[in-house]
Amino acid sequence: xxxxxxxxxxxxxxxxxxxxxxxxxxxxxxxxxxxxxxxxxxxxxxxxxxxxxxxxxxxxxxxxxxxxxxxxxxxxxxxxxxxxxxxxxxxxxxxxxxxxxxxxxxxxxxxxxxxxxxxxxxxxxxxxxxxxxxxxxxxxxxxxxxxxxxxxxxxxxxxxxxxxxxxxxxxxxxxxxxxxxxxxxxxxxxxxxxxxxxxxxxxxxxxxxxxxxxxxxxxxxxxxxxxxx
Amino acid sequence: xxxxxxxxxxxxxxxxxxxxxxxxxxxxxxxxxxxxxxxxxxxxxxxxxxxxxxxxxxxxxxxxxxxxxxxxxxxxxxxxxxxxxxxxxxxxxxxxxxxxxxxxxxxxxxxxxxxxxxxxxxxxxxxxxxxxxxxxxxxxxxxxxxxxxxxxxxxxxxxxxxxxxxxxxxxxxxxxxxxxxxxxxxxxxxxxxxxxxxxxxxxxxxxxxxxxxxxxxxxxxxxxxxxxxxxxxxxxxxxxxxxxxxxxxxxxxxxxxxxxxxxxxxxxxxxxxxxxxxxxxxxxxxxxxxxxxxxxxxxxxxxxxxxxxxxxxxxxxxxxxxxxxxxxxxxxxxxxxxxxxxxxxxxxxxxxxxxxxxxxxxxxxxxxxxxxxxxxxxxxxxxxxxxxxxxxxxxxxxxxxxxxxxxxxxxxxxxxxxxxxxxx
Numbered sequence: 001x002x003x004x005x006x007x008x009x010x011x012x013x014x015x016x017x018x019x020x021x022x023x024x025x026x027x028x029x030x031x032x033x034x035x036x037x038x039x040x041x042x043x044x045x046x047x048x049x050x051x052x053x054x055x056x057x058x059x060x061x062x063x064x065x066x067x068x069x070x071x072x073x074x075x076x077x078x079x080x081x082x083x084x085x086x087x088x089x090x091x092x093x094x095x096x097x098x099x100x101x102x103x104x105x106x107x108x109x110x111x112x113x114x115x116x117x118x119x120x121x122x123x124x125x126x127x128x129x130x131x132x133x134x135x136x137x138x139x140x141x142x143x144x145x146x147x148x149x150x151x152x153x154x155x156x157x158x159x160x161x162x163x164x165x166x167x168x169x170x171x172x173x174x175x176x177x178x179x180x181x182x183x184x185x186x187x188x189x190x191x192x193x194x195x196x197x198x199x200x201x202x203x204x205x206x207x208x209x210x211x212x213x214x215x216x217x218x219x220x221x222x223x224x225x226x227x228x229x
Numbered sequence: 230x231x232x233x234x235x236x237x238x239x240x241x242x243x244x245x246x247x248x249x250x251x252x253x254x255x256x257x258x259x260x261x262x263x264x265x266x267x268x269x270x271x272x273x274x275x276x277x278x279x280x281x282x283x284x285x286x287x288x289x290x291x292x293x294x295x296x297x298x299x300x301x302x303x304x305x306x307x308x309x310x311x312x313x314x315x316x317x318x319x320x321x322x323x324x325x326x327x328x329x330x331x332x333x334x335x336x337x338x339x340x341x342x343x344x345x346x347x348x349x350x351x352x353x354x355x356x357x358x359x360x361x362x363x364x365x366x367x368x369x370x371x372x373x374x375x376x377x378x379x380x381x382x383x384x385x386x387x388x389x390x391x392x393x394x395x396x397x398x399x400x401x402x403x404x405x406x407x408x409x410x411x412x413x414x415x416x417x418x419x420x421x422x423x424x425x426x427x428x429x430x431x432x433x434x435x436x437x438x439x440x441x442x443x444x445x446x447x448x449x450x451x452x453x454x455x456x457x458x459x460x461x462x463x464x465x466x467x468x469x470x471x472x473x474x475x476x477x478x479x480x481x482x483x484x485x486x487x488x489x490x491x492x493x494x495x496x497x498x499x500x501x502x503x504x505x506x507x508x509x510x511x512x513x514x515x516x517x518x519x520x521x522x523x524x525x526x527x528x529x530x531x532x533x534x535x536x537x538x539x540x541x542x543x544x545x546x547x548x549x550x551x552x553x554x555x556x557x558x559x560x561x562x563x564x565x566x567x568x569x570x571x572x573x574x575x576x577x578x579x580x581x582x583x584x585x586x587x588x589x590x591x592x593x594x595x596x597x598x599x600x601x602x603x604x605x606x607x608x609x610x611x612x613x614x615x616x617x618x619x620x621x622x623x624x625x626x627x628x629x630x631x632x633x634x635x636x637x638x639x640x641x642x643x644x645x646x647x648x649x650x651x652x653x
Contacts, residue, residue, distance in 0.1 A: 035585050036584060037347070037350070065474050066477065069615040071600065071613045071615075074611070075604070075610055084600070116477065117475050117624075117627075122477075129311075154309060154312055155311060161316055
């Protein structure tokens with residue numbers, strides 16, 4: 001690991017973007033290091049991540065247009081969790097790693113979905129695995145673990161390898177499922193397994209009218225037993 | 230024998246009476262506008278469905294036969310590889326990597342080893358570089374062949390599957406002779422390979438390379454100008470270049486949309502810049518272009534493999550570094566120093582200095598990134614895999630919206646996903 005000051009940049013390409021970032025965002029750029037020879041890592045203030053990332057994507061001199069990865073790193077021992085953005089510029093053929101550190105008691109950062117559509121699932125995975133809340137994400141659900149998973153966030157260092165519950169409890173929970181674990185409320189409503197909430201209080205606009213009608217019709221005919229939970 | 234009368238339970242449909250005629254009942258509460266787009270229907274595909282290429286589950290909201298909304302559910306194959314990796318030393322992770330993408334296991338083995346070597350600052354030997362290029366290009370063909378066969382089955386052309394699987398079988402044999410396993414190859418080690426190429430292996434590979442393009446030609450005559458194949462694929466699931474980049478598409482899917490981004494060309498590793506090969510580019514970004522791009526990629530891989538075999542240098546395959554590579558068995562038995570290295574490597578594993586590295590290669594499915602973080606111990610703090618299929622699949626809802634239900638199968642097949650890597 002090499003800590004690099006502003007004056008000595010081993011790689012000109014990576015150095016220019018860091019200098020530009022510092023010139024534009026000042027204190028929001030916390031520090032910069034070079035890893036594994038040529039990988040530039042920039043630590044930024046978590047509260048200004050969207051602003052900085054959007055500039056990195058849209059500035060014509062940099063254009064980091066491909067979001068390769070969003071992930072987290074937990075070093076354990078109560079240290080902050082890092083949110084890692086790995087960027088690549090197809091135009092300029094450069095990569096950059098941007099990191100934001102979040103303390104364990106405030107795992108919240110603004111979502112990058114407004115900048116890259118690719119952030120959607122990557123952020124869901126980071127939320128699922130590390131419990132980082134991406135504020136403004138359109139659909140922040142668990143993605144790899146089941147929706148009803150109650151044992152926490154598996155890639156955190158405080159999570160035991162075999163999970164928190166005993167094997168018997170894990171099996172019992174896996175078998176004791178409800179429809180809500182497999183379908184979203186909107187899906188259940190569409191399938192007629194759940195009456196539309198608005199059917200009781202009709203909304204001012206008839207937006208969901210079709211779905212509501214289908215729900216009523218099927219429900220009147222007797223929904224399957226599984227739905228009565 | 231009397232005639233049996235069957236009564237259809239038409240009353241289950243709320244809009245029909247017992248006689249089957251529509252009944253005029255108010256289906257909407259008073260004051261609510263009817264939804265003129267018609268009733269939507271929800272159908273569930275998977276997780277056990279042959280056309281989902283694994284355990285992918287799609288929930289589709291249909292309007293008639295048109296897809297309004299698609300919600301993929303993944304995680305049915307989740308094995309928590311990244312967590313398991315944190316409890317294993319650097320070399321023990323290699324077997325986990327090939328279980329992710331079991332369609333191109335050698336690429337994953339190599340990519341992982343390359344990431345760790347980059348972090349540790351190890352430069353592998355010239356022979357190892359060429360051998361790994363051979364491994365990766367061979368498995369690109371291996372994976373594309375499976376994609377070709379199963380995609381053809383998905384849209385109704387069965388014959389191609391038999392052709393491609395015969396060829397895959399020959400690659401399986403090459404895998405087996407080199408690594409001892411057909412799928413779970415675990416062939417790389419930090420600093421080199423598990424073993425050098427066996428005697429005569431390169432001749433067999435050369436024979437495969439000389440005969441395999443004929444099969445490809447036959448498949449092309451079956452598909453490329455086939456009216457049904459074109460009808461099922463052309464203009465289906467099209468995506469433009471800008472959206473494709475924004476959605477994180479990589480690999481053949483991105484190149485089919487007209488973006489010439491190939492890690493082998495843009496960020497060359499292992500002297501890829503010295504190989505003479507072309508990167509095929511599509512222009513429409515639809516399923517048909519994705520097919521054409523992959524077909525051409527296989528031919529280009531054959532070109533690279535020929536060049537790699539021509540330049541394959543002699544010499545050691547493993548680096549001469551006792552920190553990472555086990556000494557030869559005879560040395561370990563006769564020489565105290567080697568014995569100590571052997572003991573420490575087996576008991577403690579390779580120790581990587583503190584640091585991190587994000588290394589990506591061009592896998593058969595797209596950009597495969599390996600992110601490794603070390604705190605100086607023999608186990609990683611974090612081992613992250615940026616799976617190309619994972620990101621490619623996240624675009625599926627955008628691609629299928631507005632298409633017919635049957636196109637969902639064609640589009641999903643054309644993305645070339647592997648669930649082992651998506652769910653990890």
